[in-house]
Amino acid sequence: MSPFVLGLVAVAAIAHATWNVVIKRAGTSGPEFLWLSFAVGAVVFLPFGVWTLVAAQVDIAHWLGLALVSGALQIAYFFLLQAGYRHGDVSVVYPLARGTGPLLTVVFAILLFGERPGIVALLGAATVIAGVVITGLSGRSTLGGDRSGVLFGLAVGVLIAIYTLWDSAAVTFGGMPAVGLYWGSVMFQFLLLAPIALRSPQALVATARRHRVAVVLVGVLAPLAYMLILLAIQLAPVSMVAPAREVSVVLVSLAGWLIFREPHPARRLAGAVVVLAGIALLAVA
DSSP states (O other): OOHHHHHHHHHHHHHHHHHHHHHHHHTOOSHHHHHHHHHHHHHHTHHHHHHHHHHHTOOHHHHHHHHHHHHHHHHHHHHHHHHHHHHSOHHHHHHHHHHHHHHHHHHHHHHHSOOOOOHHHHHHHHHHHHHHHHHHGGGSSSOTTOHHHHHHHHHHHHHHHHHHHHHHHHHHTSOOOHHHHHHHHHHHHHHHHHHHHTTOHHHHHHHHHHSHHHHHHHHHHHHHHHHHHHHHHHHSOHHHHHHHTTHHHHHHHHHHHHTTOOSOHHHHHHHHHHHHHHHHHHHHO
16 A cells, blocks of 8 residues: 555544544443534535535435445444444454454455455455454453354444445445545434434433533544545555554554553553554555
8 A cells, every 4th residue: 555545544543543532431422422423524524525526526316325325334333333232242242343344345345346455465454354353352351152242243344344345336436536425424324313313302402512522523533534544445445445444443442541441451552563563564565
């Protein structure tokens, strides 16, 4: 990957890790919080989204269809992940999801998009994924008997691969601008989640008052991180970008140790070293 693409991935990883830490510190991630953050993202990125769509002279009907499916997949991801957290351990669901997602993305990018990454790139991708799993499992010694957590983790990983491949195809083969596509996706996420978020106006108002700073930060940083990844995918194979973006998981894990005093720093650091080794292989591929 070129230095510019690596730079996009690095900034995206920092933005992604930051908004995850913000949510963890706020102690909330319910539909009211997410809906408010979608509202912020839809407004903040509106001029950029519209400008890119006009500049690219996209077919609006085609864009609406791609953005609607993207938004629906993102909402489905949220609900499936929350279900996984209810029925399994977070320390099992999350690392399996973040490891399975890029692994499947690489496989299907090769099968569906005809990408042909070299041996070094494949080795780098595999190394990054291994480091992500090592880091993610730092909160427990083994997967244990958490069968539900394993199944949900794998299911969430499949959904991550699906929405990554869908959005990647939209901005490469579909000719959609990265910012314009994902701004539309955020708009549809806002609309699709509205019936649930508006069921309790009191809870919505309370969330807005109590977490207004976190809402704004997540509303800006979450779309920004993904838009940067889509820009990177327009410049480099998704089979290389998808694993590289998971460096954000390592940053979140290290933040958990440094900020929230979570356990097992040695394993977190070991995972970070493995991921960095994988990124180095991708950089020279």
